Amino acid sequence: MKPFRSSCLALASVLAAAGALGAARPQYGGTLRADVEAVVSSLDPASTPADLKQSAARARIAPLVFESLTAIEPDGLRAELASSWQSDARGTHWQFRMRSGVVLHDRTTLEPWQAAAAIRQREPAWKVNPDGDSLTIDTSEPTPDLPWLLADGRHAIVVRAAGGRLIGSGPFRIDHVEPSSFLLKAHEPYWRARPFVDAVEIEMGRNLDTQVTDLEGGRADVITVRATDVRRLTRRSLRVEASRPLELVALIFEQQRAADSAIAWRRTLAATINRDAICAVVLQSEAAPARTILPDWVSAYARVVASADGPALPASAIAALPIDQRTILLRVDPADVVTQAIAERLAVDAREAGFVVKVQAPAGLAPRADARLVRVTVPATTADRAFAEAAGRLSVRGWPAVNLPSGPALDATYRAEQSLLDRFIVVPVVHVAELYGVSERVGTSLHPVARAIGGWDLADLWLQGGQP
Amino acid sequence: MHSGTDVTVLSFAAVGFHGREWWPRLTLATLALTTVSMPASAQQPAPFVDLAAEFAASIAGALGPGGSVRLTFAPDQARVQAEVERLLSARGVRISDNGDATPVAAACSMNLRERVCAAEIGRGDARRVVMTTRPRAAADTDADTIVAIELRPIYTQRRPMLDVAAVGDQLLVLSSESVTLVSGATAANLGGRPVASKPITAARVWPRDLRGRLRVAGQTFEAFLPGVTCRGTVNPFTLVCADEIEPWPIGLDNSGIAPSRNAFSTSDGFVFYEVAPLDRGRVLLVSERSVLTFVDNGRRTAARGETADHAAGFLDSCADTPHVALEGRASETNADTLRLFRVVDTRLVPLPSVVVLPGALTSLWSAVGGGPATAIVHDFNAGRYEAFQIELSCAR
Numbered sequence: 081m082k083p084f085r086s087s088c089l090a091l092a093s094v095l096a097a098a099g100a101l102g103a104a105r106p107q108y109g110g111t112l113r114a115d116v117e118a119v120v121s122s123l124d125p126a127s128t129p130a131d132l133k134q135s136a137a138r139a140r141i142a143p144l145v146f147e148s149l150t151a152i153e154p155d156g157l158r159a160e161l162a163s164s165w166q167s168d169a170r171g172t173h174w175q176f177r178m179r180s181g182v183v184l185h186d187r188t189t190l191e192p193w194q195a196a197a198a199i200r201q202r203e204p205a206w207k208v209n210p211d212g213d214s215l216t217i218d219t220s221e222p223t224p225d226l227p228w229l230l231a232d233g234r235h236a237i238v239v240r241a242a243g244g245r246l247i248g249s250g251p252f253r254i255d256h257v258e259p260s261s262f263l264l265k266a267h268e269p270y271w272r273a274r275p276f277v278d279a280v281e282i283e284m285g286r287n288l289d290t291q292v293t294d295l296e297g298g299r300a301d302v303i304t305v306r307a308t309d310v311r312r313l314t315r316r317s318l319r320v321e322a323s324r325p326l327e328l329v330a331l332i333f334e335q336q337r338a339a340d341s342a343i344a345w346r347r348t349l350a351a352t353i354n355r356d357a358i359c360a361v362v363l364q365s366e367a368a369p370a371r372t373i374l375p376d377w378v379s380a381y382a383r384v385v386a387s388a389d390g391p392a393l394p395a396s397a398i399a400a401l402p403i404d405q406r407t408i409l410l411r412v413d414p415a416d417v418v419t420q421a422i423a424e425r426l427a428v429d430a431r432e433a434g435f436v437v438k439v440q441a442p443a444g445l446a447p448r449a450d451a452r453l454v455r456v457t458v459p460a461t462t463a464d465r466a467f468a469e470a471a472g473r474l475s476v477r478g479w480p481a482v483n484l485p486s487g488p489a490l491d492a493t494y495r496a497e498q499s500l501l502d503r504f505i506v507v508p509v510v511h512v513a514e515l516y517g518v519s520e521r522v523g524t525s526l527h528p529v530a531r532a533i534g535g536w537d538l539a540d541l542w543l544q545g546g547q548p
Numbered sequence: 549m550h551s552g553t554d555v556t557v558l559s560f561a562a563v564g565f566h567g568r569e570w571w572p573r574l575t576l577a578t579l580a581l582t583t584v585s586m587p588a589s590a591q592q593p594a595p596f597v598d599l600a601a602e603f604a605a606s607i608a609g610a611l612g613p614g615g616s617v618r619l620t621f622a623p624d625q626a627r628v629q630a631e632v633e634r635l636l637s638a639r640g641v642r643i644s645d646n647g648d649a650t651p652v653a654a655a656c657s658m659n660l661r662e663r664v665c666a667a668e669i670g671r672g673d674a675r676r677v678v679m680t681t682r683p684r685a686a687a688d689t690d691a692d693t694i695v696a697i698e699l700r701p702i703y704t705q706r707r708p709m710l711d712v713a714a715v716g717d718q719l720l721v722l723s724s725e726s727v728t729l730v731s732g733a734t735a736a737n738l739g740g741r742p743v744a745s746k747p748i749t750a751a752r753v754w755p756r757d758l759r760g761r762l763r764v765a766g767q768t769f770e771a772f773l774p775g776v777t778c779r780g781t782v783n784p785f786t787l788v789c790a791d792e793i794e795p796w797p798i799g800l801d802n803s804g805i806a807p808s809r810n811a812f813s814t815s816d817g818f819v820f821y822e823v824a825p826l827d828r829g830r831v832l833l834v835s836e837r838s839v840l841t842f843v844d845n846g847r848r849t850a851a852r853g854e855t856a857d858h859a860a861g862f863l864d865s866c867a868d869t870p871h872v873a874l875e876g877r878a879s880e881t882n883a884d885t886l887r888l889f890r891v892v893d894t895r896l897v898p899l900p901s902v903v904v905l906p907g908a909l910t911s912l913w914s915a916v917g918g919g920p921a922t923a924i925v926h927d928f929n930a931g932r933y934e935a936f937q938i939e940l941s942c943a944r
Contacts, residue, residue: 152660155660155684156660156661156684157660225661228661376659377657377658377659377660378659379659380657380659380662380663380666381657381664381679382657383622383653383655383657383666384654384655384666384667384668384677384679386668386675460660461660462659462660462661463659463661490659490662490664490679490681491677491679494677494679498677533660
C-alpha cells in the first residue's frame with residue numbers, strides 16, 4: 081500500500097482559504113452572470129439530458145430552482161425538504177416527515193401530496209402516498225439507502241402547474257427562458273433565507289475558451305475553468321475555486337490489447353505514467369494523482385487498493401517487441417484539451433521506457449486505437465453508487481466489462497474496484513477538481529462559489545456595490 | 549425502525565454566516581476568531597478510536613493465532629494506531645519492526661456515508677484486506693470540523709505580570725516584586741480585588757527579560773523565577789523565597805533558568821525559550837534564534853525549521869493529532885497574533901484560525917499534562933497587562 085501524498089490541489093486550498101480569511105460583510109442586490117458550456121433545453125428532472133455536457137450543466141442549474149427531500153453535503157447526507165425520516169428494518173417501508181413552511185415559487189406552501197406526486201411520477205413502481213405531514217414510500221425491493229437515492233436531482237420535487245410550468249422551492253425561481261439563456265430571480269420567501277443577489281443570468285452554449293474571455297472581459301462573474309487555464313487567470317488576479325477531486329482521467333485499453341496474456345505489457349506501460357508530473361505541470365496543481373477509480377473522500381478505502389506492483393517487462397524486452405506491439409495509438413476527445421495535454425505527457429513518459437505512443441484526436445474516422453484516455457465524473461454519493469455510475473461512464477460502449485458491487489456494503493465495492501484495477505484494462509491517472517473562475521465583482525465570503533462536492537453555491541454569493 | 553436525522557438545516561443554511569448570526573459570532577466575549585476550513589481534499593483526521601476494537605479483531609482474525617505484524621498507519625493517525633497496537637497485543641499479536649513480521653498497512657478515513665478503517669495484510673498473493681465501517685453520524689464531519697483558538701480574558705492590571713494561575717475561585721498573580729492573591733475577577737471586572745500580597749525577597753537583580761512561572765497544588769503554590777524559587781500557601785497566605793535554581797514546571801525536564809538569563813537548558817544540551825508539548829512524549833521547542841525544533845521522545849532532534857517567538861501546545865485537542873499555537877504578527881495592526889497549526893508528524897499544517905491579540909505577547913505557557921495555556925499580553929494602547937487562558941474549541 082502506498083500512502084496517498086500529494087502537493088497537488090494546493091492552489092485550490094490556498095485560494096479558498098484566502099477567500100475565507102478575507103471575508104467581508106455581504107451586500108444584497110445585483111445580477112450575477114454565469115456561463116455554462118452546454119445548452120440546457122429543459123430543467124425538468126423527468127427529461128433525459130442529451131449528453132454528458134448537458135447533464136453536467138443541468139446538474140449546476142437545476143438545484144438553484146428545485147430541491148429534493150434530502151441533500152448530499154460535504155459531510156454526508158442532510159435533510160432538505162424532508163425534516164426527518166425512518167424506515168422499517170428491511171428498508172422497504174419509509175416515512176419522510178416534510179419540512180413545514182416551505183413556500184413554493186408560486187407563493188403556495190409545499191404540501192406532502194405534491195411531493196408524493198413528484199416522486200411517484202419518477203418512480204412509478206413505488207407506492208408513494210401523503211400521510212398527514214409526512215409521505216410514505218413503499219419500495220418493492222429493500223432499499224436501505226433510499227434517502228441517498230432521493231438526494232439525486234432526478235428525484236427533485238417539482239410541482240407541475242397548468243401549461244407545463246415547473247414550480248420549485250429552491251433559492252431562485254425561473255423568470256425567463258431563452259434558447260441560450262436562463263434568467264433566475266431570487267425567491268424572496270425561500271425557507272433558508274433569500275439569496276444575496278436579485279437575479280442570476282445564465283448564458284448557455286459558451287465554450288470554455290469563450291468563458292475565459294467573458295470573465296477576463298468582465299462579461300461573466302462565474303465560469304467553468306480548465307486546469308490548463310488556471311495560471312492564466314490567477315496571473316490576472318482572478319479567483320479560481322476548486323471542488324474536491326471529482327473527475328477521473330483514466331486510460332482504457334481496447335479489446336485487442338486486453339488479453340490476459342498481455343497483462344505484463346499493460347502493467348509496464350501503466351508504470352511509465354508520471355502522475356505527479358501530470359498533476360503538477362500539465363494540470364497546474366489542480367489535480368491529484370489517481371490509482372483508484374474512486375477518490376478516497378468517496379470510498380475511504382483508496383489507500384488500501386493495491387497499486388500497480390507486479391512483474392513488468394524489462395527495457396530489453398520492450399526493445400525486443402515487434403514495432404506494432406511497442407506502438408500504442410491513444411485516442412482522446414478532440415474537444416477536450418485537458419485530456420489531450422495529459423495524453424501528450426503520457427506519450428513522453430512512455431517514450432522514455434521504449435514505447436511509442438501516438439496521440440489521436442480524430443474528428444471523424446480514424447484507425448483503430450489501442451487505448452482511450454477518458455474523463456468521467458465521479459458522483460458525490462455512496463461508494464457503491466458512485467462506483468456503479470463511474471463504471472457505467474467508463475464502459476459507455478459496453479467495454480470494458482465491469483463487475484458491479486454485489487451489494488451496498490463497502491467491502492463489496494472495494495472488491496469490485498480492486499478486481500477491475502487488477503486487470504490493468506482501466507488505469508486511473510489523475511483525479512481532477514471542478515474549477516470555477518470568479519470575477520472581482522463577487523465578494524469574498526465564508527462560502528466559496530465552488531461546492532466541495534461539485535456544482536455552484538450561488539445563493540451565498542454577493543456582489544460588490546450592492547446594499548448592506 | 550431506523551431513525552433518520554432530524555436536522556435543523558437552517559443552522560448551516562444561507563443565514564448561517566452571512567445573516568443575522570454572522571456578526572454576533574465574531575463579537576463573542578471570548579474574542580474567538582473562528583474561520584471555517586475549506587472542504588477540500590486535505591481532510592482533518594477524525595477520531596476513529598471507537599473502531600479500533602473491531603478493527604484489531606479483524607486484523608487478528610486474518611492473521612491467525614500467534615502472529616507477528618509490522619503495523620504502519622497513516623502518519624496523522626497516531627492515536628488510533630496506538631489503540632490498535634494495544635488491542636492487537638492484548639490478543640497475542642506481537643508488534644514488531646522485524647522484516648520477517650507480516651506487514652500490515654492501515655488507514656482510517658471517511659466517505660460520505662461511513663467511517664472506515666481498512667488494512668492491507670501481507671503482500672502479493674497472500675495479500676488480504678480487512679475493513680471496519682461505522683455509519684457516519686450527523687455530527688461526524690471531516691473538512692467541516694472547526695478547530696479554533698479561543699482566548700478567554702481572566703485578569704488585567706496596570707503593572708507588568710509574569711504568570712497567572714487559578715487557585716479555587718481566586719487567582720494568583722506573579723510579578724517581579726510579588727505574588728498577589730486576587731478575588732472576584734470576572735468577565736465584567738477583570739481587575740478583581742487583591743486580597744493579599746507577599747513580596748518576593750531576592751537579593752539578585754532580575755534579568756531585563758524577566759520570566760516567571762507559577763505552579764499550584766491544592767492550597768500550596770510555588771513561584772519560579774531565574775535563580776529564585778518561592779513556596780507559599782493560600783490560606784493563610786504565606787510566601788518564602790530562596791536563591792535556588794530548580795527545574796520549572798513546563799512539560800519538559802529542565803535545569804531551570806539561570807540567573808540573569810531567559811532561556812531554559814536541559815541536561816542533554818537543549819537550550820530553549822518555550823516548550824509546546826505534543827503527543828507521545830514529543831515536544832516542540834522554541835530554540836535559540838526562535839527556531840522551532842521538534843524533539844522526539846528519545847530527546848533527539850527530529851526536525852528544525854520555521855521560527856516563532858512563542859509556542860503553546862494542546863494535548864487534549866479534539867482531533868487525532870496535536871495542535872500548537874504560534875505567535876505571529878498582524879500586518880495591518882502591528883499587533884501580535886496567535887495562529888493555530890496542526891502537527892502532522894514533524895510538519896506544521898496551518899489552520900485558518902487566527903486570533904489577533906490586543907498587544908504584544910510577553911509570556912506564553914503551555915499547561916503541563918493538558919488544559920488551557922496562559923498568555924500575558926501587554927496592551928500598549930490601554931496601558932495594561934492582560935492575562936488570557938487559551939483553549940481550542942472543537943465543533944463538529
